[in-house]
Amino acid sequence: MLCLAHMKSSEIRQRFLKFFEKRGHAVIPSSPLVPENDPTTLFTGSGMQPMVPYLLGESHPLGTRIADSQKSFRTVDIDEVGDNRHTTFFEMLGNWSLGDYFKKEQIEWMFQFLTEEIKIDPNKLYVTAFMGDDKNSIPKDIESAGLWKKLFAQRGIEAKEIEIGSEENGYQVGMQGGRIFFYDAKKNWWSRAGVPEKMPAGEPGGPDSEMFYEFTDVPHDEKFGKFCHPNCDCGRFLEIGNNVFMEYKKNSDGTFSKLPKNNVDFGGGLERLVMAATNCPDIIRVNYQPIIEYIESACGKKYGEKSDETRAFRIIADHMKASVFLIADGVIPSNADQGYYVRRLLRRAVRFSDFLDIDKSILSEVVDSIALMYKDSYPEVYAKSSSIKNIIAEEENRFRETLSKGLKEFEKGTDAFTLFSSYGFPLELTLELAKEKGLNIDIDEFKKEFKKHQDLSRSGAEKKFKGGLADTSEMSVKYHTATHLLHQALHDVLGEGIMQKGSNITPERLRFDFSHGAKMTGDEIKKVEYIVNQKIKENLPVNKIVLPTAEAEKTGARHFFGEKYGDQVSVYYIGKDIQSAYAKEFCGGPHVENIGNLGTFKIQKEEAVSQGVRRIKAVLQ
Numbered sequence: 001m002l003c004l005a006h007m008k009s010s011e012i013r014q015r016f017l018k019f020f021e022k023r024g025h026a027v028i029p030s031s032p033l034v035p036e037n038d039p040t041t042l043f044t045g046s047g048m049q050p051m052v053p054y055l056l057g058e059s060h061p062l063g064t065r066i067a068d069s070q071k072s073f074r075t076v077d078i079d080e081v082g083d084n085r086h087t088t089f090f091e092m093l094g095n096w097s098l099g100d101y102f103k104k105e106q107i108e109w110m111f112q113f114l115t116e117e118i119k120i121d122p123n124k125l126y127v128t129a130f131m132g133d134d135k136n137s138i139p140k141d142i143e144s145a146g147l148w149k150k151l152f153a154q155r156g157i158e159a160k161e162i163e164i165g166s167e168e169n170g171y172q173v174g175m176q177g178g179r180i181f182f183y184d185a186k187k188n189w190w191s192r193a194g195v196p197e198k199m200p201a202g203e204p205g206g207p208d209s210e211m212f213y214e215f216t217d218v219p220h221d222e223k224f225g226k227f228c229h230p231n232c233d234c235g236r237f238l239e240i241g242n243n244v245f246m247e248y249k250k251n252s253d254g255t256f257s258k259l260p261k262n263n264v265d266f267g268g269g270l271e272r273l274v275m276a277a278t279n280c281p282d283i284i285r286v287n288y289q290p291i292i293e294y295i296e297s298a299c300g301k302k303y304g305e306k307s308d309e310t311r312a313f314r315i316i317a318d319h320m321k322a323s324v325f326l327i328a329d330g331v332i333p334s335n336a337d338q339g340y341y342v343r344r345l346l347r348r349a350v351r352f353s354d355f356l357d358i359d360k361s362i363l364s365e366v367v368d369s370i371a372l373m374y375k376d377s378y379p380e381v382y383a384k385s386s387s388i389k390n391i392i393a394e395e396e397n398r399f400r401e402t403l404s405k406g407l408k409e410f411e412k413g414t415d416a417f418t419l420f421s422s423y424g425f426p427l428e429l430t431l432e433l434a435k436e437k438g439l440n441i442d443i444d445e446f447k448k449e450f451k452k453h454q455d456l457s458r459s460g461a462e463k464k465f466k467g468g469l470a471d472t473s474e475m476s477v478k479y480h481t482a483t484h485l486l487h488q489a490l491h492d493v494l495g496e497g498i499m500q501k502g503s504n505i506t507p508e509r510l511r512f513d514f515s516h517g518a519k520m521t522g523d524e525i526k527k528v529e530y531i532v533n534q535k536i537k538e539n540l541p542v543n544k545i546v547l548p549t550a551e552a553e554k555t556g557a558r559h560f561f562g563e564k565y566g567d568q569v570s571v572y573y574i575g576k577d578i579q580s581a582y583a584k585e586f587c588g589g590p591h592v593e594n595i596g597n598l599g600t601f602k603i604q605k606e607e608a609v610s611q612g613v614r615r616i617k618a619v620l621q
């Protein structure tokens with residue numbers, strides 16, 4: 001299939017930003033891929049992520065209408081790469097109304113942008129809306145549906161509304177000639193916690209309305225379900241954007257009420273908009289052409305001919321672009337944190353180039369074509385390209401030295417930890433090889449060895465909290481427990497809108513950073529101190545429980561939004577049992593056994609660290 005890029009991504013990006021600028025939006029630059037001042041999450045995975053404080057009520061210095069194109073990296077999508085529409089790195093176009101305009105403007109502008117500005121055929125557009133939630137008395141979003149219906153009618157399209165319900169039901173009932181589809185909260189509801197049931201009191205959320213493009217040349221694949229529908233994963237329908245309408249808040253009695261001010265959050269994948277604007281059902285073909293050509297010349301194979309080779313091309317192309325952008329934002333391949341992901345991407349790219357019979361180092365050469373593609377839109381990538389090349393070349397050469405030996409060891413049945421420590425195989429690479437061969441890998445054994453030998457945990461709160469502790473002296477441990485009390489007390493006094501941004505503990509004091517729009521008043525500080533000291537007087541016990549992550553989330557224990565945890569996490573709770581506990585958090589410890597001897601808690605300082613982030617320094621006297 002040949003795809004002609006009538007409109008390249010740089011043009012669509014520019015048109016989008018201009019379109020919203022003309023409509024009163026301040027255009028802001030992309031935040032880095034590694035969040036600034038936010039040690040709680042590894043990567044920026046959406047345009048919304050850096051905007052969360054403002055969506056929760058903090059005022060944005062540039063006003064109530066904002067637009068941008070945000071570099072995004074999603075580790076969760078790594079296994080999707082190879083299909084026709086997922087990449088780990090992509091740009092997300094976004095626009096926001098912070099208590100300003102709402103559904104009418106947003107939906108009309110979106111329709112106009114898609115059909116007039118980038119000339120997508122409206123006959124190929126489909127939309128979804130929230131079907132309502134009887135249990136929680138949240139009504140069906142007929143307002144959004146009505147707005148879409150009118151816009152389609154203006155283009156001579158009668159937009160029939162179809163009630164689908166769950167995604168699973170979609171496969172049973174199919175399209176039924178519909179244009180506007182109503183889905184349940186799993187598909188068309190947004191809150192930080194997920195569906196309405198999962199939301200804690202005070203949390204905002206709302207329905208969303210998504211837009212899909214239909215590739216009429218891509219036949220439905222029954223492997224995914226009997227009938228196709230917009231949320232089917234076969235590749236015929238492409239989600240191009242999502243309009244979130246934040247209009248509700250959960251009350252403490254579990255009911256929902258309207259927020260005093262509504263927000264709009266739109267996020268749409270730039271590369272997917274290019275696909276729709278060019279009617280090209282292949283995200284790589286239409287956005288990664290120079291990389292594909294380079295790989296073709298290196299291996300003498302043609303992209304698009306054999307499906308397993310095409311998958312390898314796609315993986316290499318994605319992983320290389322993602323690595324280039326991550327390295328440009330300061331991430332260096334390593335065995336921990338963000339660096340681990342770059343290492344994993346690069347080594348995986350090497351393995352798939354091996355699959356294409358490329359036996360010489362070529363990955364660093366690909367950097368030039370990527371840098372050139374983004375010369376105008378991301379000049380810093382271009383400027384840094386020679387040092388990026390060096391970093392990639394070193395990583396590639398090192399891994400190539402051991403790759404073939406490692407593959408032989410794998411065939412012999414060598415354990416995952418040895419493959420990791422002696423041959424540089426990230427665990428996920430071994431798991432993937434095992435899956436291809438239908439073998440099982442003992443992950444627990446790997447983890448045990450991994451811990452024993454290096455004690456490098458690359459994800460989860462455990463490390464983050466340990467990172468916050470200067471040592472594990474008795475005083476540091478006391479301050480650590482006091483930090484949990486403080487965290488909860490801040491929620492009690494300032495509301496559920498605040499979020500932990502970091503913590504640092506020494507035997508002399510605790511330091512705690514959190515998002516909050518305003519300086520705390522003297523009264524608020526006193527209240528927080530009072531609550532913490534009251535709890536200390538109650539001499540509550542501190543307990544730990546290890547649970548599967550999904551179970552742990554259900555306990556309502558605090559954890560970092562967007563953070564990916566392992567299969568099991570430990571939850572520390574302060575109280576007799578987990579239900580009635582005063583404070584609970586995903587945490588690796590250590591903590592005191594009872595809080596009665598913490599002393600008297602005193603806040604010494606409350607100050608700003610950056611826009612919307614406050615810092616508390618406190619002591620136990």
Ligand code: ATP
Pocket residue numbers: 046074077085086087088089090092239240241242267268269270271272
């Ligand atoms: P999908 O179901 O296709 O994975 P999503 O529900 O994960 O999409 P959102 O989290 O709503 O997507 O992100 C907003 C938009 O970002 C999507 O509408 C899509 O256009 C784009 N997007 C999301 N994930 C990717 C990806 N892996 N590659 C390219 N674009 C993406």
Ligand code: MG
Pocket residue numbers: none
């Ligand atoms: Mg997704």
